[in-house]
Amino acid sequence: MSVQGTAGPGGPGRAEAEARVLGEVTEDLREVIGEEYVIDMDITMETTFSHDLEVESIEFVALADRLRERYGEAVDFVGFLATMDVDQVINMRVGEVVRFIVDSLPAPAVAGSA
Amino acid sequence: MSRLLFVVPPLTGHVNPAVGIAGELAARGHDVAVAGHARVIGELVPPELPLLALPETLGEADRADIVARSRALRGPASLKFLWEDFLLPLAAAMAPAIDAAVDEFRPDVLVIDQQAIGAALVARRRRLHWATLATTSAEFDDPYGVLAGLGQWVADLLRDFQLAQGVPAAEAAAGDLRFSDELTLVTSVRELLRNPDVPGHVAFVGSTVGRRVRTASFPWEWLDPDREAVLVSLGTVTREAGGRFLRAAAEGLLGLAARAQAVLVAPPGLVDDLAAAAPDDLFVAPFVPQVDLLPRLSAVVCHAGNNTVCESLSHGVPLVVAPVRDDQPIIGEQVVRSGAGLRIKFGRAGPTAVRAAVTSVLDTPGHREAAGRLRDAFAAAGGVAAAANRLEKLAV
Numbered sequence: 001m002s003v004q005g006t007a008g009p010g011g012p013g014r015a016e017a018e019a020r021v022l023g024e025v026t027e028d029l030r031e032v033i034g035e036e037y038v039i040d041m042d043i044t045m046e047t048t049f050s051h052d053l054e055v056e057s058i059e060f061v062a063l064a065d066r067l068r069e070r071y072g073e074a075v076d077f078v079g080f081l082a083t084m085d086v087d088q089v090i091n092m093r094v095g096e097v098v099r100f101i102v103d104s105l106p107a108p109a110v111a112g113s114a
Numbered sequence: 115m116s117r118l119l120f121v122v123p124p125l126t127g128h129v130n131p132a133v134g135i136a137g138e139l140a141a142r143g144h145d146v147a148v149a150g151h152a153r154v155i156g157e158l159v160p161p162e163l164p165l166l167a168l169p170e171t172l173g174e175a176d177r178a179d180i181v182a183r184s185r186a187l188r189g190p191a192s193l194k195f196l197w198e199d200f201l202l203p204l205a206a207a208m209a210p211a212i213d214a215a216v217d218e219f220r221p222d223v224l225v226i227d228q229q230a231i232g233a234a235l236v237a238r239r240r241r242l243h244w245a246t247l248a249t250t251s252a253e254f255d256d257p258y259g260v261l262a263g264l265g266q267w268v269a270d271l272l273r274d275f276q277l278a279q280g281v282p283a284a285e286a287a288a289g290d291l292r293f294s295d296e297l298t299l300v301t302s303v304r305e306l307l308r309n310p311d312v313p314g315h316v317a318f319v320g321s322t323v324g325r326r327v328r329t330a331s332f333p334w335e336w337l338d339p340d341r342e343a344v345l346v347s348l349g350t351v352t353r354e355a356g357g358r359f360l361r362a363a364a365e366g367l368l369g370l371a372a373r374a375q376a377v378l379v380a381p382p383g384l385v386d387d388l389a390a391a392a393p394d395d396l397f398v399a400p401f402v403p404q405v406d407l408l409p410r411l412s413a414v415v416c417h418a419g420n421n422t423v424c425e426s427l428s429h430g431v432p433l434v435v436a437p438v439r440d441d442q443p444i445i446g447e448q449v450v451r452s453g454a455g456l457r458i459k460f461g462r463a464g465p466t467a468v469r470a471a472v473t474s475v476l477d478t479p480g481h482r483e484a485a486g487r488l489r490d491a492f493a494a495a496g497g498v499a500a501a502a503n504r505l506e507k508l509a510v
Contacts, residue, residue: 050189054461056443057189057259064260082262089190089261 014102018045021098028066029094032059045095067101075104116509117145119166119221120247121212121233123204124154126350127421128227131249131301134322135225136163138498139505149215149233166215171207184439188461190264192439197268201229202275208232209279216240222509226294228253231272234291235279243508246294250420251302252441253292254312255448297508299501302424305491306448317504320495321424323405330401338375338394342412344472347379347404348438349419356417357384359436359460363415364388364396366468371395374412374476377402413475415468417460418446427454430489432481434471436460453484 026043033053041052049055055063060081067077080100084092118139120132132148140146140163148159152167159165172180180200187195209232216224216236224244226233237244248254258265269290276286289295297315304310304318312318337343346363348356360378364385367376371392378385378398389398404422408414408429416422418435423445426433433455437446449455456471463471475481496503 050191054188054459056437057257057261057264058443058447060260078260081260084261084263086190086194086264086267089264090194 017102017105018098021101022094024070025067025094025098025101028063028070029053029055032062032066043094045093045098047094049092049094050090071101071105074106075101077101115143115145116222116506117220118147118223118225118505118509119215119219120146120148120225120227121208121215121230122148122150122155122227123201123229124151125229126154126158127419128229128249129155129158130421131322132225132227132247133159133163134498135247135299135501135505138502142502142506144506144509147219147221149212166219168208168211168215171204188439190261193264193268196440197271201231202271205230205232205235205275206279209235212236213240216242223505225299225505228292231275231291234294235276235281237294238285238289238291239281243296244294245297245299245505245508246292248292248298248300250441250445251300251306251318251448252420252444254300254316255307255444256309257441257444297504299504302420303427303488303491303495305488306452308451317500318495319501319504320492320497321421321428322498322501323421323425329406330399330403332399332403332407333397336375336394336397337410341372342374342476343377343407343410344370344374344413344415344476345377345379345402345404345407345411346415347402347422348417349422356438356460359463361385361388362463362465363468364398366465367415367472368392368395369465369469370472374472377407377411379404413472415472418442418449418457420445423449424492427485427488428492430482430486432475432485434458434468434475436463452488453480454488455481455485 022045029043030038038053047053064077067075120136122129122132136146136148137160147164147166149166149168151170152165153170156165184195208230212233213236222243224233224237224242225247226237226244228246228248272291273286277283295315297317300316300318301322302318303320304312344367346360360380361384364376364378367374368388376396378396379402380398381400385398389396405425408425408431411431413434414426414431415434418437419442423433433449435446435449435455436458437443438460446457450457456475458467458471
């Protein structure tokens with residue numbers, strides 16, 4: 001299960017890429033949290049990690065593992081988290097992570113992924 | 115004989131372990147006193163331990179406001195609130211009063227709660243012997259994980275506090291007020307840590323329950339010898355805010371009534387209707403003698419507060435944990451990692467989830483075995499006697 005890359009920032013495939021990555025991140029989040037409430041929850045770009053999803057620090061570790069498995073070393077989610085101060089962590093939304101992943105993935109675009 | 119002054123914050127869960135160790139030292143003939151906020155901790159300190167009252171900097175309304183605001187917060191928002199709005203203002207207000215208390219009591223050693231930062235500031239500034247008392251092991255178990263920015267934020271905040279209090283920059287950068295370099299006592303066991311290697315001046319002393327001042331009565335004859343017993347408790351801070359969870363737990367456990375009775379610690383009115391409908395299966399009280407009950411219990415459902423977890427494990431009782439905030443997710447993770455229990459979501463778990471987790475903990479021998487191994491680790495850690503031994507060495 002690997003991703004071949006997608007359009008770079010602002011490229012024509014950007015919206016499609018973000019929608020696809022949102023779907024993938026949502027899938028990983030549901031597996032990491034593993035609770036019924038999150039299966040039923042509509043996870044969007046605006047969903048917050050702290051307030052809406054109640055993701056705890058150990059779950060961030062598990063999410064980082066999943067994202068590394070899915071996207072490889074190009075997406076340094078741990079490095080992304082490490083730079084965040086307390087307010088950024090409190091307010092972090094799923095969309096920020098999605099955009100970070102899309103930005104990190106190598107261009108050029110190749111359609112489709114698992 | 116030595117003179118030892120304990121300094122505690124106005125938080126119940128921090129006072130009981132300190133009082134246990136202080137009581138042991140007093141019983142050995144040392145001069146021991148406890149400095150703290152009498153309005154909050156007065157009832158928790160036994161009369162034989164002199165209480166040096168710190169000025170009440172918070173009025174009732176302010177305290178109620180802080181409690182109400184903190185209840186709405188979880189995770190990093192809770193961390194930020196705890197330090198910025200509670201612990202650091204407390205530290206600034208406490209420092210001059212601790213100076214005065216030291217002048218009055220002239221301790222050989224200060225035993226300072228990890229969150230009583232103002233006292234650590236005074237001890238370091240006056241070059242006094244001092245030990246940290248950590249009533250949770252979270253700070254020794256990589257609490258921030260991949261969110262390294264949170265740990266750095268706390269460290270920076272504490273350094274800035276020292277600078278604001280006139281500590282020279284080099285000294286403030288070198289010494290973290292949460293950790294004494296001489297001796298740090300931790301009320302847990304190393305076996306619960308991800309990495310059990312700790313420096314020699316960090317002593318894991320196990321559970322430090324001493325004599326509790328406020329012991330509740332319990333109808334011991336209510337317990338059915340042919341059924342298991344499960345305790346549900348959210349500790350002293352969380353229970354008021356835990357209404358939804360407590361009700362779900364009560365409903366979930368009533369589904370197990372054929373095999374287990376439930377003892378639920380809850381404020382009046384919350385689940386009294388359920389208890390009235392099933393008086394042989396569910397007992398509800400605002401306080402129970404938790405330590406005395408533990409030998410009779412088959413499982414404990416709690417918020418993963420360090421005291422309740424360590425007391426349960428030191429009796430070999432497995433747990434279902436529903437961490438709420440602060441260090442609780444870390445302590446909950448310790449329980450899960452050790453095999454001594456399962457974790458459910460405090461904010462979301464319904465009756466079915468509680469019942470399933472409790473059933474699993476009761477039926478899976480591995481959980482009880484893991485809890486049994488930890489009971490041995492707690493016994494070996496030595497409790498209040500081990501803590502007192504280490505403090506005596508520091509005092510000479």
